[in-house]
Amino acid sequence: MTRPVPEITAINRPYWDGLAEGALRFQRCDGCGHAWLPPRSHCPACLGAEIRWEVASGGGKIVSWVVYHRAYAPHLQDRIPYNVAIVALDEGPRLLTNITDSAIGEGFATGAPVVLTIEEDDGLHLPRFRLRG
Amino acid sequence: MTTLRGKTAITGVGHTAWGKHPDRDRLSLMTEAAAAAIADAGLEKDQIDAVLVKMANSAPSILWGQKVAEALGLQPTIGLSLDQGGAACTGLATYAALAIEAGMIENALILYADTPRTGSRAAMHRPRGDDSVMGWYSVAAGYAMLHRAYQETHRARPEDFGIIAVQARAHGAANPHAHLRLPLSMEAYLSGPLLIEPMRRDDCCLVSDGGAAIVLSATARAQDRARAVPVLGLGQAQESWEVHLRPDLLQTRAEASGQMAFAMAGVNRGDISFAQLYDCFTVTVLQTLEDYGLAPRGQAGAKARAEGIGVDGWLPLNTSGGLLSESGTPGLQLIIEAVRQLRGEAVLQLPAPRFGLVSNQGGTMHTHATMILGEPQ
Known part of the structure; x- marks a missing residue:
């Protein structure tokens, strides 16, 4: 099995195009100001359809993280151990990501500040983070 | 109500x-x-x-x-x-x-x-939508996120999770119906292999x-x-959002589900004779005990270790082995064991139980349902 690729749709295309251009974008509602990821056609807070894209500052904090010691797909066999973390952006939206400093999570802590680093992985630009020094 | x-x-x-x-x-x-x-x-x-x-x-x-x-x-x-x-x-x-x-x-x-x-087992190992590009796979990983958040926030010890698995396995060992009848010592739990850190193999159900x-x-x-076990309380409440999108990982809508069931039953927490809680992973049990108001936040594991969750403990828990030892199937076995206890037909029978508590939950604590059963009248 080959590695997965995101399903690009009219709704999430600006997100993935943004990453290829070096920017992590999120959505904000013109009506109520709520900000979120992943991309949607309507604001999940007020259900408004007047929404805009903003570029994230790149700052955030670790909410939680795990370290995989088991490969759940063949392409992950060479990658274990690896981490997946929940990061809350300074602007509010949350996403699943990887922290690049340590595969096994050395030095990670909940609330630890992190900063965006967009990495190209097999032609796909992914929003990852590193610990802020 | x-x-x-x-x-x-x-x-x-x-x-x-x-x-x-x-x-x-x-x-x-x-x-x-x-x-x-x-x-x-x-x-x-x-x-x-x-x-x-x-x-x-x-x-x-x-x-x-x-x-x-x-x-x-x-x-x-x-x-x-x-x-x-x-x-x-x-x-x-x-x-x-x-x-x-x-x-x-x-x-x-x-x-x-x-x-x-x-x-x-593809459903349990599945890629989780577009987030799979980050390596986000499996049902277990979401619970590992909760486990980490619980451990970090409450400064919980591995033994606080381990006691749930160790006691379930002891109950399962005594249950002739159980899928896994192999007791687990705390030492064996602690030295068991890591699956998705911080979760160990024995944190995960069958x-x-x-x-x-x-x-x-x-x-x-x-x-x-004489064998009809009355349903006294029923509750539901849904968390619904994916783990990473929840504002608080350590307080779930199990709380509202439990409150609804306790209010309908007119039963106090202290009157519960036993609990059959959905133990797909050990952290689920700690979280449910706290969301249900049966243990202080962050203290469920320590309380279980200090006061016991065996048949003579503070709260006899998963008395036929639960998902960790009796059967990994999703939830009916917990109701069945509660019925058997209240009929007086259980293997590890409690003396004259009056009220039994059952939790069911699904996804990564996305869905919650609670049942309180009484003794036959």
């Missing part, structure tokens, strides 16, 4: 052997379990007028409820398959109780079977083939009132 209290009762329970069924399919397992439950209720098959099935995770299927009714040779008034994850069986009992009380049906059969052990069924009837019309 008190109108449903005691109006319906679980009149019959049945299940297959738990473990591996390489030569059986879901319909075969469900038919065996249904026949046992209907006989246990003292009913004839044709007195069943609702066939309510929890969707099989490893084989989502269109019109599944009707396939099951056909296998049982029934044309029920209400027939359906519900996807509410592991909360579905208690959810189905709730909708059945409402329909019985409304006079639409008389006897509901609630059932489930699946064969993930000998069949496909993967079991098997089928189970219960019959829910109007209490007043039960064939044998």
Whole structure:
């Protein structure tokens, strides 16, 4: 099995195009100001359809993280151990990501500040983070 | 809120052997379990007028409820398959109780079977949407996120999680029906392999083939009132959002589900004789104990270690082994063990239990359902 690729749709295309251009974008509602990821056609807070894209500052904090010691797909066999973390952006939206400093999570802590680093992985630009020094 | 209290009762329970069924399919397992439950209720098959099935995770299927009714040779008034994850069986009992009380049906059969052990585990290992590009795979990973958040926030020790697994395995070892009858020491738990850190192998429930069924009837019309276990409280509340999008990982809507059930039952937390809590992973039990108001935040594991969760403990917990030792199937076995305890028919029988608490939950604590049962009247 080959590695997965995101399903690009009219709704999430600006997100993935943004990453290829070096920017992590999120959505904000013109009506109520709520900000979120992943991309949607309507604001999940007020259900408004007047929404805009903003570029994230790149700052955030670790909410939680795990370290995989088991490969759940063949392409992950060479990658274990690896981490997946929940990061809350300074602007509010949350996403699943990887922290690049340590595969096994050395030095990670909940609330630890992190900063965006967009990495190209097999032609796909992914929003990852590193610990802020 | 008190109108449903005691109006319906679980009149019959049945299940297959738990473990591996390489030569059986879901319909075969469900038919065996249904026949046992209907006989246990003292009913004839044709007195069943609702066939309510929890969707099989490893084989989502269109019109599944009707396939099951056909296998049982029934044309029920209400027939359906519900996807509410592991909360579905208690959810189905709730909708059945409402329909019985409304006079639409008389006897509901609630059932489930699946064969993930000998069949496909793909559903448990699945890529999680577009986030799979980050390596986000499996059901277990979401619980590992909760486990980490719990451990970090509450400064919990590994033993706080371990006690849940160790006690479940002790109960399972005593249960001749259990899929896994191998006791687990705390030392073995602590030295067990890491699966998705910080979760160890023994934090994770079994993967079991098997089928189970219960019959829910109007209490007043039960064939044998001495074995009809009244449903005193029912609750539900849904977390619904994916783990990473929740504002707080350590307080779930299990709290609201529990409050609804306790309010309906008119029972205090301290009156509960035992709990059968959905232990798909050890952190789920700690979180549920705290969300239900049975232990202070961050203290469930320490309290379990200090005061005991065995049959003579502070709160006898998962007395037939739960998902960690009896069967990894999603939830009916917990209801069945609660019924057996209140009838006085359990293997590890408690002395004169009065009120039993059951939690069902699904997804990564996305869905919650609570049931409080009483002693037969």
